[in-house]
Amino acid sequence: DAMVIQNPRYQVTQFGKPVTLSCSQTLNHNVMYWYQQKSSQAPKLLFHYYDKDFNNEADTPDNFQSRRPNTSFCFLDIRSPGLGDAAMYLCATRRGRGGAGNEQFFGPGTRLTVL
Amino acid sequence: GEDVEQSLFLSVREGDSSVINCTYTDSSSTYLYWYKQEPGAGLQLLTYIFSNMDMKQDQRLTVLLNKKDKHLSLRIADTQTGDSAIYFCATRAGGSYIPTFGRGTSLIVHP
Numbered sequence: 236d237a238m239v240i241q242n243p244r245y246q247v248t249q250f251g252k253p254v255t256l257s258c259s260q261t262l263n264h265n266v267m268y269w270y271q272q273k274s275s276q277a278p279k280l281l282f283h284y285y286d287k288d289f290n291n292e293a294d295t296p297d298n299f300q301s302r303r304p305n306t307s308f309c310f311l312d313i314r315s316p317g318l319g320d321a322a323m324y325l326c327a328t329r330r331g332r333g334g335a336g337n338e339q340f341f342g343p344g345t346r347l348t349v350l
Numbered sequence: 351g352e353d354v355e356q357s358l359f360l361s362v363r364e365g366d367s368s369v370i371n372c373t374y375t376d377s378s379s380t381y382l383y384w385y386k387q388e389p390g391a392g393l394q395l396l397t398y399i400f401s402n403m404d405m406k407q408d409q410r411l412t413v414l415l416n417k418k419d420k421h422l423s424l425r426i427a428d429t430q431t432g433d434s435a436i437y438f439c440a441t442r443a444g445g446s447y448i449p450t451f452g453r454g455t456s457l458i459v460h461p
Contacts, residue, residue: 239392266447275358277438277451278393285447325392332447338383339449341392 238262239342241326247348248316256311256345258326266329267309268339269301273322284309285332313347321349354452356439361458368426370455372439375420380444382415384424387436387454396424396437426457434459 240259248254258267266285270278281295284303298320300312313320326342354374362368374382380401385393399406399413399422406413412425426433436454 241392244390275453275456277354277453280448283448327393329447338395338398339393341385341394343390343392346390 239326239328239340241324241342241345243345244343245346245348247350248313249350250318251315254313254316254347256313256324256326256347258309258311258342259307260328260340261307262328262330262340263306264328264330264340265306266331267303268327268329269309269311270325270327271320271322272325272344278325281311316347316349318349321347323347353450354439354441356437356452356455358453359456359458361460362429364429364431364459364461366429368424368429368433368457368459370424370426370437370439370457372422372424372452373420374422374439374441374450376441376443376450377420378443379420379441381442381449382413382422383438383440383442383449384411384413384422385438385440385451387438389435393438429457429459431459431461433457 242257268283269281272278282291303309323344325344327339329339356372383398384396386396387393410427414423438454439452440449442449
């Protein structure tokens with residue numbers, strides 16, 4: 236059973252056209268993360284939520300925003316995608332802070348192409 | 351340099367053992383992870399080790415930790431074509447819930 240679901244799996248958008256990526260979870264986890272992953276690079280954390288508390292990484296472009304309307308759903312909005320925003324976007328969840336066994340569960344990712 | 355470093359590629363013959371290496375800089379790393387990413391998929395947690403352990407074995411997987419040298423390795427015994435994937439090393443300090451990932455090692459298994 237899928238636990239972290241990302242839709243769509245593949246998204247094509249035009250340069251400058253806003254796009255929204257979706258993540259949902261059935262785990263009831265407190266923490267939800269958005270990562271950007273480019274080829275041969277480590278996943279780059281964009282932001283995360285601990286419940287409703289939003290945490291933005293210092294180097295996340297202003298072009299990227301996120302919403303978490305409830306525990307289950309989290310959205311990544313890219314207001315004006317540039318060619319450099321083409322990447323795999325990974326959503327992950329975690330049950331809480333600290334401790335072992337509370338590790339991240341990742342979704343399958345959304346591959347974003349910008350034309 | 352990077353906080354977590356891995357070589358980018360490893361090629362092995364089917365049936366041989368694979369050893370993927372990782373070095374890290376954060377001495378407060380309490381948990382050390384190996385994730386597997388298959389093409390077009392998200393990251394799947396394979397195994398993790400606490401910093402107070404030096405070895406963990408799980409079926410074909412053996413994790414070795416040299417805390418003094420900040421070196422972590424993943425050994426896959428009897429490597430199969432289905433093991434072909436990208437393997438990410440990650441570390442996390444005890445008080446943090448944000449892991450630091452390496453760039454991943456692409457394991458290629460050939461017949």
